[in-house]
Amino acid sequence: MTLKQQYQEVLKRLRRHYTRAPETFVRWKTPLELVVGTVLSAQCTDKRVNKVTKTLFKKYRTARAYARADLDTLKKQIYSIGFYNSKAKYLVGIGKRLVEAYEGKVPNTFDDLMTLPGVSRKTAHLVMSKAWQKPTGVAVDTHVRRIAPRLGWTQECKNVAKIERDLNALIAPRDYLDTNEYLIMLGRDLCRAKPNCAACPLNDICPTGRLHLTL
Numbered sequence: 001m002t003l004k005q006q007y008q009e010v011l012k013r014l015r016r017h018y019t020r021a022p023e024t025f026v027r028w029k030t031p032l033e034l035v036v037g038t039v040l041s042a043q044c045t046d047k048r049v050n051k052v053t054k055t056l057f058k059k060y061r062t063a064r065a066y067a068r069a070d071l072d073t074l075k076k077q078i079y080s081i082g083f084y085n086s087k088a089k090y091l092v093g094i095g096k097r098l099v100e101a102y103e104g105k106v107p108n109t110f111d112d113l114m115t116l117p118g119v120s121r122k123t124a125h126l127v128m129s130k131a132w133q134k135p136t137g138v139a140v141d142t143h144v145r146r147i148a149p150r151l152g153w154t155q156e157c158k159n160v161a162k163i164e165r166d167l168n169a170l171i172a173p174r175d176y177l178d179t180n181e182y183l184i185m186l187g188r189d190l191c192r193a194k195p196n197c198a199a200c201p202l203n204d205i206c207p208t209g210r211l212h213l214t215l
C-alpha cells in the first residue's frame with residue numbers, strides 16, 4: 001500500500017467511524033464569527049469557546065464593534081477562555097485592521113488573513129476552507145501535529161510549517177478540512193497523548209498502531 005492509498009483508507013475509515021457533528025467544533029454563522037471563535041480557541045476547548053461566544057457574538061456583531069470595544073470590558077467577557085489579556089487585544093486589533101484595510105469585511109485570501117493580529121496559519125487555513133470554500137492547506141493543530149507522524153504522513157514532529165508542507169503534498173485540497181476535523185475527533189477520542197491503539201479502527205494500517213500491538 002502506498003502512502004497515498006493508506007491516507008485514503010484512513011479517511012474512509014474515519015468517515016465511517018465518526019459522525020461529524022457541528023457542535024463539536026467552534027460555532028459560527030459569519031466569517032467574522034469564525035475568525036473570532038478560532039482565535040479564541042487557541043489553548044482552549046471548543047466547548048468552552050462556544051459557551052462564551054454565544055453571548056459575545058450578540059454584543060459584537062461587526063468588525064467596527066470589536067475595533068471600538070473597551071479592552072477591560074472585553075477581557076472580562078472572555079475571561080473564562082484563558083489567555084484573555086492577549087486574546088482581547090487580538091480581537092480589538094482584528095476589528096481595527098478589518099475596518100482600516102478591508103472595509104470591515106473578512107478578506108478571502110490566505111495572505112490577507114495572515115495580516116490580522118492573532119491569526120495563525122491554522123486559523124487562516126480554516127477560514128479559507130470553511131468560510132470561503134477555497135482550501136489553501138491543512139490546518140495543523142495540536143491533534144494533527146501529534147497524529148500525522150504516528151500515521152507515517154510526516155517525519156516531522158514539531159515544526160508546524162514542515163508538517164503542513166508534507167500533508168499538503170499528500171492530500172487533495174478538497175480533503176484538507178475533513179483531514180483536520182477527523183484527526184481532531186480521533187485525537188480527542190483514541191489517539192491521545194497515550195494512544196489507545198487496541199480500540200482504534202486504524203490499527204492495522206497505522207505504523208505506530210502496528211508497533212504498539214506487537215510489543
Ligand code: SF4
Nearest residue numbers: 191195197200206209
Ligand atoms: S493506531 Fe494508535 S497511534 Fe495509530 S492512529 Fe490509532 S490510536 Fe493513533
